[in-house]
Amino acid sequence: AQSVTQLGSHVSVSEGALVLLRCNYSSSVPPYLFWYVQYPNQGLQLLLKYTTGATLVKGINGFEAEFKKSETSFHLTKPSAHMSDAAEYFCAVRPNSGGYQKVTFGTGTKLQVIP
Amino acid sequence: DTAVSQTPKYLVTQMGNDKSIKCEQNLGHDTMYWYKQDSKKFLKIMFSYNNKELIINETVPNRFSPKSPDKAHLNLHINSLELGDSAVYFCASSQGGSSSYEQYFGPGTRLTVT
Numbered sequence: 001a002q003s004v005t006q007l008g009s010h011v012s013v014s015e016g017a018l019v020l021l022r023c024n025y026s027s028s029v030p031p032y033l034f035w036y037v038q039y040p041n042q043g044l045q046l047l048l049k050y051t052t053g054a055t056l057v058k059g060i061n062g063f064e065a066e067f068k069k070s071e072t073s074f075h076l077t078k079p080s081a082h083m084s085d086a087a088e089y090f091c092a093v094r095p096n097s098g099g100y101q102k103v104t105f106g107t108g109t110k111l112q113v114i115p
Numbered sequence: 116d117t118a119v120s121q122t123p124k125y126l127v128t129q130m131g132n133d134k135s136i137k138c139e140q141n142l143g144h145d146t147m148y149w150y151k152q153d154s155k156k157f158l159k160i161m162f163s164y165n166n167k168e169l170i171i172n173e174t175v176p177n178r179f180s181p182k183s184p185d186k187a188h189l190n191l192h193i194n195s196l197e198l199g200d201s202a203v204y205f206c207a208s209s210q211g212g213s214s215s216y217e218q219y220f221g222p223g224t225r226l227t228v229t
Contacts, residue, residue, distance in 0.1 A: 032216055043119070043205055043220030044158075051216070088156055100146065100170045100211055103218065105158040 002027040004093045006106035014114050019063075019078040021109045023091030026072065033074040034092040034103070035065055044090060050074065051096070061085070086113045118142050119221035121206050127227045128196055135192045136224045138206030146170075146211040147189040148218065149181060152203045164189055165211050193226075201228045 007022040025031060032051045036044040048059025055067040061084075065076045074091060091106040119140045128134055140147065148171075149161040163171035164183040178194040189206060206221040 034217065036220075038156075041223075043222050044207075044218075045220070046217045049217055090158065094216055100163065100165055101216075102160060102163070102171055103216075108156045108158070110156075 002031055002093050002095060002104050004091050004104055004106040006089075006091050006109050008109055009107065010110045010112065012112040012114060013081045015083055016080050019076070019081045019085065019111065021076040021089050021091075021111065023065075023074045023076065023106060024072055025074065025091075025093045027093060027095070029096060030067070030069055031093040032096050033065075033067060034094070035059065035063070035074075035076050036090045036092060036105075037061075038088040038090065038108075040087070047076070047089075081111075081113045083113050083115065086111055119206055119208055119219050121204075121221040121224050123224060124222065125225050125227075127229065129229055130196055130198060132196050133192070133194045134196060134226070135190055136204055136206075136226075138189045138191075138221055140187055140206075140208040140219070140221075142208055142210075142219060144208040144210045144219070145186050146209045147183065147186070148207040148209075149189065149191050150205040150207060150220075152205060152223070154202070158205070162189075162191075196226075196228045198228050201226055 003026045034049045035047040038044045050067045058064045094103045095101045146165045148163045162181045167183045180192045183189045203223045207218040209218045
C-alpha cells in the first residue's frame, strides 16, 4: 500500500527566503508524485508532477521538486518566497501502473509568508 | 470557461435532511471523483467514476450515493445528513488513459449541517 508523509503541518518563511516543503512516500515501487496547491476557499491546483524521466521537475510559479529514490522523497522548493505563495500545499502519490488507481494525498502543509 | 464546476458553493442544512451536490466538467475527461476535506484540511477520496462506471468506492456510509448520468457529470446525493458530514466536498476529473494522471478540481461545496 502506498502512503505519503508531509513533515510540518505549518511552515513560516520570510518574503524572499527559500521555501522548502518536505514530502516522503512509502511504496513498493517508485510511484507517480504530485504537488498541489490550495489557495483559501479554492480547489486544488496542480503545481508539478513526476512520472518518469528527469528527476528535477519544474512547475508553475517558480516551484520545483526533486525525486530522490534513495531517500523516497519529493521535496518542494522555491528560491524566493512571495506573499502570494501563502497557501496549503499537498503532496500526492499514485501507483505507477496502468488502469484506474487511487491517488493518496498527504495531510498538507500550510505555508505562511511573513513580510 | 470553468473547467470543473460545482453547485451549490455553500449548503447549510439541518440534520436529517437530504441534499445533493452537482458537478460538471467540460475538459472531455473520462474519470471523475468526489473528495471530502475535513476541517483539518485532510483530503479523502470517496468515489471515482470512469465513463459512468463506479471504479473506486471507499468506505463511505450508504447515505452517500453518487450518480453519473454521463461522463461529464457526477452528482452526490446525501441522505439523512449528520453533523459529521459537515466538510468541503470537492469534485475532480482526470483523463484516465493519459500518462499524466493529474486531477483538475472544482471550487468545492462547503456543507454545514446544523
